[in-house]
Amino acid sequence: MIEIQFSTYQRAAFRINAGVAPKDGIVTLTGNRSVEDVAVHWLNQYFETHARPWLRPALRALGLEPLGEWFSLPFWRLRSPKQANYDALAIWVAGLVPEIEAALSESKLGPHIRKVVIPQGRQIVS
Numbered sequence: 001m002i003e004i005q006f007s008t009y010q011r012a013a014f015r016i017n018a019g020v021a022p023k024d025g026i027v028t029l030t031g032n033r034s035v036e037d038v039a040v041h042w043l044n045q046y047f048e049t050h051a052r053p054w055l056r057p058a059l060r061a062l063g064l065e066p067l068g069e070w071f072s073l074p075f076w077r078l079r080s081p082k083q084a085n086y087d088a089l090a091i092w093v094a095g096l097v098p099e100i101e102a103a104l105s106e107s108k109l110g111p112h113i114r115k116v117v118i119p120q121g122r123q124i125v126s
Helices: 054-061 084-092 099-105
Strands: 002-006 014-020 026-028 030-033 045-047 113-117
Touching: 014 099, 045 099, 099 113
Parallel strands: none
Antiparallel strands: 002 014, 014 045, 026 030, 045 113
16 A cells, blocks of 8 residues: 655645555454555554655754655745646656565665554654
8 A cells, every 4th residue: 555645734745655454454443444444554564755864864863853754845935836846856756666666565675765663552663
């Protein structure tokens, strides 16, 4: 399963989440969910993209790690983005498909992919 998660604050931005649901579905607090009704973020383990992995260590050290995770266009004051900017962003993100496929099929993490594991009430991101 692949889902596009849109940012709800400040700007137009998104990231891609991917995971494999058990063929029998999952059990949630509201009951059994068939595999067709499962959302990626309900899984105990899934993969998410990171738009700027080279910034991750510095952002983590500064306590600003959520920054840089989202794909978005740069903000330029008094200048609106052009269609070519959106096209370039789409082509860049489409180039990440092989990384997403490797994560799903081989659990191989590329530079833009990280694995999220949620064990019993705690969230651990690696």
